[in-house]
Amino acid sequence: MNIVVIGVGYVGLVTGLSLAKLGHKITFLDIDSSKISTLSNGTPTFSEPNLDSYLNNEEIKKSIQFFDKYESIDWKNIDVVLICVQTPVDDSGDLNSSFIKNVFSSLESNISDETVVCVKSTIHPAAIDDVFNDLSFNYDDLVFNPEFLREGSAFEDFFQTDRIIIGSNNKQNSELIAKLYDGIDTEILFMDPISSQLVKYLSNAYLPMRLSFVNEASRLIDVLNANQKDVLNGVGLDSRIGQEYFRPSPGWGGSCFPKDVKELQSLSHLSNLNLSLINSINNSNIEHIDWFAKKIKDLVLHNQLKKVILMGASFKENTDDIRYSPSLQIYSKLIESEIDVSIYDENFIFPKDIKQITSIIDDSLIVEMYPQEETYKKLKKQIQSMNNLIYFRFWES
Ligand SMILES: NC(=O)c1ccc[n+]([C@@H]2O[C@H](COP(=O)([O-])OP(=O)(O)OC[C@H]3O[C@@H](n4cnc5c(N)ncnc54)[C@H](O)[C@@H]3O)[C@@H](O)[C@H]2O)c1
Known part of the structure; x- marks a missing residue:
């Protein structure tokens, strides 16, 4: 599949490179242009076992590209967008949803109706309404696929995960996201969006x-x-x-x-x-x-x-x-x-x-x-x- 990974931090980079290894075509997109130029040169932006070898693997290199602008991407042919931006909290424990909201407003004018949008960032269940209700996206078509990788063994965790959680009210979109992981031997659990985020938080x-x-x-x-x-x-x-x-x-x-x-x-x-x-x-x-x-x-x-x-x-x-x-x-x-x-x-x-x-x-x-x-x-x-x-x-x- 043709996938755009938005947010090339710990989760985005490891997920995208691992999906490239599974045979997908990955376009990485991050507004941090220095990060994008470092990665384009094959230099890791953080320390993680095996990151260097994935980033510089000849086969993987043929399937990945890096961009720092939404306009640089040919959005017509994208099957899936994976959102992996940060979701920090303030001192009182409330989510700072500005990063994720910015992604959706940039996507609105670009993305085609056929593309499935999947949120890998962690968003607590009570914030889902606040974040997604104001958008022109149909909340019911979104897919939530919380990430469980541990820094320090992130690639190992991707390929030997204990489970994959997919939360959505749209069965067809859920099944498409499940197909991303063809080749990984693990249990895939389908559920509604709020339940999927609760699995992550609990x-x-x-x-x-x-x-x-x-x-x-x-x-x-x-x-x-x-x-x-x-x-x-x-x-x-x-x-x-x-x-x-x-x-x-x-x-x-x-x-x-x-x-x-x-x-x-x-x-x-x-x-x-x-x-x-x-x-x-x-x-x-x-x-x-x-x-x-x-x-x-x-x-x-x-x-x-x-x-x-x-x-x-x-x-x-x-x-x-x-x-x-x-x-x-x-x-x-x-x-x-x-x-x-x-x-x-x-x-x-x-x-x-x-x-x-x-x-x-x-x-x-x-x-x-x-x-x-x-x-x-x-x-x-x-x-x-x-x-x-x-x-x-x-x-x-
Ligand atoms: N780090 C982990 O171990 C881990 C594990 C599981 C889940 N998570 C969750 O995954 C999400 C991402 O975490 P992370 O540690 O990878 O974050 P990170 O801070 O390392 O990376 C986020 C990236 O998103 C980019 N970004 C921000 N706004 C953007 C925009 N509008 N368009 C494009 N790019 C944008 C930033 O420049 C940054 O490079 C968070 O919700 C986190 O809670 C993290």
Whole structure:
């Protein structure tokens, strides 16, 4: 099929390249012209395993093109438009729908009646009316196909997804979107638009809730001086609980969980429901990040260290995404407490206000923010020959 992918960020780029691998012709469109020119030159715009090889694969290159203007596209022959622009929230948890509304107003004058428009961006169910009712598009013809990929394993997730969710009131359009994924062996669930978005939001609430549960458990384990590995192994071996996604961390972050949980909270208020468990997921994370920062401070004072080095700036391993990264939040909290802190990250271009360090120095507390086996191996020798240095890894491996 001939597909236009609008918004060439994490979701748009990975989805488009993966669909090109499945044999579709992909036109990428983004208003960020520097991003488009970088990608046209075969240079990845973010760090993601396999991105470079997909972008520069000879077969895929024959099926993709990049544009930064709506007018540059021949809209007559397009089968499907996939909308993948950002959908941020404000502090109160309300959706900023301006990006998605701008896309629809640009499409209105261009797109042909035969083209199926599919929204991959995350839009919470109560906002759907607000976003789509004013448009000249028929809401019933739209298809919603929420995205579940994880940064750090995005291509793997595309081809080995647990399920594909398609929400629309138009059966024919839903079936066309399902055909995009021919060649992927997974279950496809068809439903109405609101249900499809709820699948996304409830999944993105359950997962951080689980991470917060493990983090609260790990604080209890820590205060009782119990053995973290034994306890979590013992709990996780119950097959109803499971060991996957059951690792303590300095907190969770990223572009999706914090915003989606916040929106779900605002949705529960709008619906006059008191969903106390869902409403406490974000708070639990905030408390944990505070606790983690205090733990670092106590270690520094107790061991009379001079510096803290946080290993890793992004919100988890294998990505350079720093949106809502616990590392940066902990960095700010330590600065507020007048601790001399810097971040060590070989794969990162730092914002100017963050102090970067490229070598380890004496009298430091090194804090691993997420598993860093390779970096740790590299530093191990150096660390052994240094004075008064502590390597702190919160999870026991
Ligand atoms: N990042 C993830 O891991 C992830 C996973 C699942 C779902 N999502 C959801 O997918 C959506 C996209 O997320 P992302 O992280 O890829 O966003 P992103 O910020 O990385 O990329 C969005 C892109 O859209 C472009 N854009 C904005 N307005 C545009 C317009 N009018 N026309 C053309 N391009 C425009 C921006 O320039 C940007 O390049 C969001 O709704 C997000 O919640 C993200």
